[in-house]
Amino acid sequence: MLNVPPAHATSPTPSRRFQRRATWIALAVSVALITAACGSARTLEGPAAAIYNGECADAGDRQLTVYSGRTENLIQPVLDAFECETGVDVAVRWGASTDLALLLAEEGDRTSADVFLSRSPGPVGFLENKGLLGTVDAGVAELVDSQNRSGSRTWVGFTGRKRVLVYNVDNVAGDELPASVFDLTDERYRGRVAIPATNGSFVDWFTVFRHQHGDDAVTQWLADMVANDARYYPNNRSIVEAAGRGEIDMGLVNHYYQYQVAEAIGDGHRAANWDFAGDDIGSLLIITAATVTASSEQTDAANEFIAYLLSAPVQQYFSSETLEYPLAAGVAPADVLPALVGPEVGSLDFDSLGEGFARSTEIIEASGILNE
Numbered sequence: 001m002l003n004v005p006p007a008h009a010t011s012p013t014p015s016r017r018f019q020r021r022a023t024w025i026a027l028a029v030s031v032a033l034i035t036a037a038c039g040s041a042r043t044l045e046g047p048a049a050a051i052y053n054g055e056c057a058d059a060g061d062r063q064l065t066v067y068s069g070r071t072e073n074l075i076q077p078v079l080d081a082f083e084c085e086t087g088v089d090v091a092v093r094w095g096a097s098t099d100l101a102l103l104l105a106e107e108g109d110r111t112s113a114d115v116f117l118s119r120s121p122g123p124v125g126f127l128e129n130k131g132l133l134g135t136v137d138a139g140v141a142e143l144v145d146s147q148n149r150s151g152s153r154t155w156v157g158f159t160g161r162k163r164v165l166v167y168n169v170d171n172v173a174g175d176e177l178p179a180s181v182f183d184l185t186d187e188r189y190r191g192r193v194a195i196p197a198t199n200g201s202f203v204d205w206f207t208v209f210r211h212q213h214g215d216d217a218v219t220q221w222l223a224d225m226v227a228n229d230a231r232y233y234p235n236n237r238s239i240v241e242a243a244g245r246g247e248i249d250m251g252l253v254n255h256y257y258q259y260q261v262a263e264a265i266g267d268g269h270r271a272a273n274w275d276f277a278g279d280d281i282g283s284l285l286i287i288t289a290a291t292v293t294a295s296s297e298q299t300d301a302a303n304e305f306i307a308y309l310l311s312a313p314v315q316q317y318f319s320s321e322t323l324e325y326p327l328a329a330g331v332a333p334a335d336v337l338p339a340l341v342g343p344e345v346g347s348l349d350f351d352s353l354g355e356g357f358a359r360s361t362e363i364i365e366a367s368g369i370l371n372e
Contacts, residue, residue: 044084047077047321051313057087064090064301067104067113069097069123070288074322082308088301097123097200098357104293105130114296115305117288120204122357124155124289134292137303143310148287148327157287158309159318160325162340163205164283165274166243166258167250177274181252181282185224194231194239194251197369201236201254201286206364207356209281215363222367232372237261244269252282256323259336275338285340287327 042056043049068075072094079090093100093113101123104111116133118124127133133154141153148157167177178184184193196202210218231248233239239251240261255273262269276282290309292302308314315326319334326333333340364370 042084044080047317048080048084050320051077051081051317052085054085056084059089060087062086062088062298062301064088064114064298064305065112066090066092066115066117066305067100068092068094068117069100069119070117074318075117078309078314078317081314082305086304086308088304090305101126104132108132109295111293111295113293114298114302116291116293118291119288120200120286121289122200122204122207122360124291126357127291128154132294134294134296134299136290136292136306140303140307140310143307143329144327145329155289155291156306156310157289157327158306158315159288159322160285160327160340161201161288162255162275162283162285162325163201164253164255164258165250165276166240166253166271167274168243168246168248168270169272170270171246171249179277180280181276182221184230185221185228187228189228189250191229191231192249193225193228194233194242194248195225195369196235196239196251196253197232197364197367199235202252203357203360203364204286205252205281205284207360208284208286210356210360210363212281219363219367222363222369226368226372230369230372232369240271244271246270250274254286255337259323285325288324 043054044052044056066079075092079092082088083090091112095103097118097120100116101118104113104116104127107113116124116127124133128150135153136149136156138153141149141156144156144158148160149155165178165181176188178186178189183189206218206222209221213221233242233248233251236253236257237260239248239253240257242248243251244261244265258271258273262271290306292299292306296302310328312328312331315328315331318324319326319331319337323334323337325337325340
């Protein structure tokens with residue numbers, strides 16, 4: 001039997017049914033698009049999210065090229081956070097600070113670099129001497145204390161790495177710990193001290209050492225260390241690990257490697273840091289530096305990025321990620337880090353160190369330490 005609708009109930013015409021259906025489809029599509037747009041707003045993950053956890057800005061037409069002498073695993077999260085928060089497109093070239101400085105000198109005003117990040121002062125002074133650095137905006141430079149920036153604003157420091165003596169706590173008695181780096185040439189330390197002679201931080205430290213005490217005294221110190229059977233290791237971490245194993249009693253390193261290795265290995269790591277007394281050069285604080293290149297056409301974005309390096313979230317990221325000392329005024333170091341004592345490389349004239357790292361390398365290679 002046919003189910004016939006009552007006479008008073010009329011069915012919509014085909015055209016009205018089509019219009020209603022089209023309206024519902026349009027509404028459904030609109031809701032879907034809005035939902036997708038809300039759900040697809042880009043945010044960051046991993047270390048970068050610790051710096052900035054908001055939604056990413058739309059990409060604009062601003063671009064920035066960074067030459068980074070700091071390692072990719074440390075700096076890439078900062079670049080990701082900066083891109084996300086500002087919409088500035090960042091291109092980066094990675095390399096050793098010295099190699100990038102030499103490349104910038106070769107490229108001259110043809111370089112695409114807007115910002116140069118150096119993990120040590122020598123390459124910055126090298127570029128300064130060649131007139132290849134521009135100036136950082138005054139408001140940005142003043143985010144750090146005066147001893148950690150150039151008086152002419154050609155560079156600004158953003159983190160600090162302290163030189164220390166790492167030692168094996170089982171093999172070295174408390175009364176054996178030296179007061180000065182000069183003590184390490186004594187007979188009692190024969191064959192017990194490691195030097196990362198080709199490491200960039202050591203070369204920069206050695207350059208400041210020469211600047212402070214003179215070539216003759218420092219060249220003699222290194223010769224005496226070699227004569228005292230000091231041992232060569234390629235980098236800081238290998239020395240810290242060797243000291244923890246008891247393979248070497250002590251070595252000259254950056255402070256943070258001890259904390260990193262101890263966290264990774266745990267109680268089996270048997271090493272600790274030792275600060276030389278007072279203003280001894282062995283406890284020098286070496287700063288990492290950011291610069292704007294003289295040929296940059298993106299100086300606004302470059303200064304914005306350097307200011308970002310000095311912002312509290314990024315400074316805290318550096319402090320927690322590598323346990324470096326933050327340099328931006330008002331940002332406290334990690335709780336595990338001791339208070340800073342001793343000289344700071346930022347208080348020295350970078351210009352006077354500019355050509356020094358090449359000479360330091362010559363002295364180090366001629367000393368014979370690389371054969372030990």
